[in-house]
Amino acid sequence: MTSCVVVGGGLAGLLAARRLRDAGVSVTVYDAGSQPGGRLATRREMGGVWDVGAQHFTAREEPFVTLVDEMRATGMVRTWFRGLPPPDPPYLGADDPRRHEPHHRGHPGMSAIADHLARSLDVRTCAPVARLVRDGDRWRTETADATTTSSDAVLLTAPVPESLALLDAGGVRLPAAAADDLRALRxxxxxxxxxxxxxxxxxxxxxxxxxxxxxxxxxxxxxxxxxxxxxxxxxxxxxxxxxxxxxxxxxxxxxxxxxxxxxxxxxxxxxxxxxxxxxxxxVEPYPERTLVVEDAPPLVFAGDAFHGPRVEGAALSGLAAADVLLGRLGT
Known part of the structure; x- marks a missing residue:
């Protein structure tokens, strides 16, 4: 069975992991946080509840539209408001469709979406990755507590500076063009x-x-x-x-x-x-949904810094990354 490590258990990583798993790939997701989801984060304390990171999202493109419709049917996603909340943005014309566009929320909180997607996946939380090492035609992922996982492929969905630091720590040199593009992302x-x-x-x-x-x-x-x-x-x-x-x-x-x-x-x-x-x-997302590193075992960057910074952008990037990896793995 082919294998893949996903670094980052946010929306991009979780959706990619599910698609890879459904195609028969053995997937392990590592996340530094105490719960999966990244900025799909909800805090519950002292009788109060707060969505901490992403507050709401829209769905404009397939297959994200279908995914949101499926979650709406279960009650896990609900519409919070339509259009943009006040103050009224002056750049929206009277006929701009964004004035009536539904903005959704997770229920009961944005983390509910991540919890649902993480179910039945091998997600290791409180497991920060320390370094990523090339090991012949495979990758070796080493966590801060010295746990080591060998895999055929790696998908990096954490913030790009953090992902680059893992490669630097493992002595992995990226092709110059890819390194320049990634280091330029802010x-x-x-x-x-x-x-x-x-x-x-x-x-x-x-x-x-x-x-x-x-x-x-x-x-x-x-x-x-x-x-x-x-x-x-x-x-x-x-x-x-x-x-x-x-x-x-x-x-x-x-x-x-x-x-x-x-x-x-x-x-x-x-x-x-x-x-x-x-x-x-x-600030200025990479123009493509993914960045594929050439001249290496399958290694792909994805996340909300790729093509679109919104929740939907992260989702579409993760799904695109899974498709790229399936092609590279011949699955």
Missing amino acids: YEPTLCVLGVLDGRSELPDAGAWYGDGDPVSWLGDNHRKEISPIPTVTIHAGAQFSREHLDADAASWTGALAAAAEPLLGRPVRVHATHRWRYATP
């Missing part, structure tokens, strides 16, 4: 505050607010999103604020971010927790 970070409110927020409509300013770029009322039994809010900072404070002590920026959100929420914010997404948003 990400914007996002700082996140998870707050508790003392009552219903004053956010309009479904409880979502989207802006392009700083310090606040997103507000999501998780109670009105129907995932939290108590009023909780997810606050995302804008790119500039996040860059400036990414490596600072959380105490130096949480108060400012919460205070900036309070006039929009109409409620004081009690900060419950924070999170830093160092590689939140690809």
